[in-house]
Amino acid sequence: MLGPVAAGLWGAVLPAFGHLPAAGFEGPSLEAWERLFGWAGIWPASLLSVTTGFAATGLSLVIVTLITAGWWGTRPFAWLERALSPLLSVPHAAAAFGIAFLIAPSGWAMRLVSPWLTGMERPPDVLIVGDPWGAAMVAGLVAKEVPFLLLMTLAALGQVRARSSLFVARSMGYGRMSAWLKTVFPAIYAQIRLPVYVVLAYSMSVVDVALILGPSTPATLSVQIVRWMSDPDLAMRLVASAGALWQLALVIGALALWRLGEIVVARRGLVWAAGGSRAAWLESLRPPALGLASLSAILVLAGLAILALWSFAGIWRFPEALPDALTLRSWSRHSGGLGQALSDTAMIAILATALALVLTIGCLEAEFRRDRPIGRTGLWLLYLPLIVPQTAFLPGLQTLLLRVGADRGAGPVIAAHLVFVLPYVFLSLGDPWRAWDRRQAVAAATLGASPLRVLLGVRLPMLLRPVLVAGAIGMAVSVGQYLPTLLIGGGRVATLTTEAVALSSSGDRRAIGVFGIAQTLAALLPFALATIVPLVLWRHRRGLHG
């Protein structure tokens, strides 16, 4: 994991200081930095990156904490849990498109109430999608990060004694919310700290969501870096490299600031928890918590529904709430390109995920046999590609791959996807793997089975469901990758995601609808399989349904 990140960063350091001999630049020089900070948009773009990052992360964490504190173990919470897999599998770009269609001044939300309620025959001229504060972008990010953090929280719940802590606290007269915040949350947060950092780094440097929902005058820093990267003036490559390092510095600074915030909150929290106040007012936060969590789920799901509707729409003018007619025209029109993109997407996702599964199972099995779980350093290394912004190391990696002539086609793209798929597969398979009852292995061994046979004949079949779920998560991650596919594939690898984002510049909602829905289905199908396959395979073995 360290390799590609370090190589990519190194590939950015030299050009940032004016050294790119192949293009005729001999360093060292500070010209790239002068141009970077001479660019009129540098401060607004940097500020935007920091504020949207903090806002998206903070909001997501607050929503997830309040919803689990207020509703864990209740029926509404069970519904949210059920919506989790579909929500997680929706690629960021598709979710962003859907939300854009929903909240734009001429979007569906407005159409529903116009003109009968608003009296508007024309949409209001207000800046919602692409607002200068990045609020629409934050909304899009929160809607996608809440399911992710919720999943991480649920996994962490299995490792802390939440139920008994709650029981004790509540028997002392604490309400549901305060009991949770005072006794369970600190333990949970310690477990989900790295995922929170991932969300912060990701939100600060995301490209596709920023292109779709973010402002454009100026765009966010990461979007601008990608633009510089593709400028025909080679000198702009140097500026892009300097920008990439600046982006990295911003992310490191933000992470440090967040860490500082953690310490402050921990101190205050300790005093608060020890103070013994029952904080009954916290209970009143339960309804808004449920409201916010449902809203973020509804934003994504309703957005997808609108996306689907657009893909079948005939003529559909403002302020009609529904299109004049439904037609298969857009689907048949794009069927050719769609088929090609779908097969490339599937091939890359399947190969990258298969590799990730083999590597993960290998690591976990080695860990099991040596009886030494992955340490803190190992965990950080695993998370590294998720924390270092993609815009900071992918351009450098591209330049390096180009040098060695491996810059094109599916192979390098699969390798690049693996860098992002592997951590997720490892993280999602780790806990169920370690939770397996090792007495099964002992029993098999006493019957004469070799360690390999125990793995293949006993452990993997028993863990089929978690393995498939990890695979599904890996596929969803691969399907959603935009920047690695674009930069490492040299433009020749067109996946559903790159096609959908390329189409975003056309504003053709029907075409975007077709590709966005196809993209979502491609990510969702593996999750469906992960649920169905064990049921079918083990239909006569109820205990293995998992």
Next chain:
Amino acid sequence: MKFPLIALTLAWPAALLAQPQPSDWEAVLAEADGQTVYWNAWGGSTATNDYIAWIGDRVAEYGVTLEHVKLADTADAVTRVLSEREAGQDDGGAIDLIWINGENFIAMKEAGLLFGPFSTELPNYAFVSDDPAITTDFGMPVDGMESPWAKAQFVFMYDSADTDAPADMQALLDWTAENPGRFTYPQPPDFLGTTFLKQVLVSQAEDPTVLSDPMEEADFDTVTAPLWEYLDALRPNLWRGGEAYPTSGPAQFQLLTDEEIDIAPSLSPSEASTAIANLQLPESVRTFVPEGGTIGNVSFLAIPYNSSAKAGAMVVANEILSPEAQLRGQDPEVLGYGTVLDMGALDPEMRQAFEDLDQGIATLSPAELGEALPEPHASWASAIEAEWIERYGAQ
């Protein structure tokens, strides 16, 4: 730009390998058979993408497989070729054909990154009209280094259900003051956005003739002053108060359909008719050309020096110049691009087919379009683009 591309070129040995000879067309066809051509072209227009796919079916008859690499920006392709040369890959490059615009053509031609001359040798070039707009691109002689594809002229689309067409560029400015928020243009460096800036520059400049010469630093401020004056007055009355812009020409279709705007620029006289046929624009949309005329533009195809399928790329370029392909391209139901062919060179049957073409409800007749104004020299385009980004795009 301290390190001009030319410096790179000088250090480079020319013509390293045996290249297909365009003059020997039989040999080109033989070599093309079995080749795969990666055509890098902007992928933001569904109509264009469909047309390119159709061309792919046509060249399949010669054993050529056409792959459309859909770009968000042509500059990506130029960068790609540059990076390949940087990495010493002078053969077997990833790009075989580029839909190129004037700025990138000049950059690539000056840097010796293009294969050719080839276009004038193509068999179907015999049909191409002898027009200065086709033999020069942004003030640079084409010299057979790129092959023409389609002719375009800058026009404005307007929703006739909501407004009448303003008479000229000044009237457009006055109209936006009366109808704030109802007009916009794509954000430069989008090609159409930059063309809008050029249109304003050409129409407002005191002496537009200086624009055909390379720009000199000294006169940039004086010559472009009327442009910035115009844009400063326009900006507060733009859609979203000029705080956001559509990303591309086609992105404006949705805004027109959504009743968000009433007037928007377009680079193709019949693009609106095509979009109406595609359900992307309401049927009430029409086009107009302001008094004083608008600038014209020709789309070209170029072959990179290190293309791995030069013969195949030439077959594609030649196919696009065939009367059948040009006729299909001009059909507003399909693409609605102006043909680059000389009607006099066609046989009578074909000529009739072009004349019979229903130009579509929103398309102006050639007489209404008037004579196209020449494009300013490329140096002006990049300078005003950079200045625009500085003034309005990064604050």
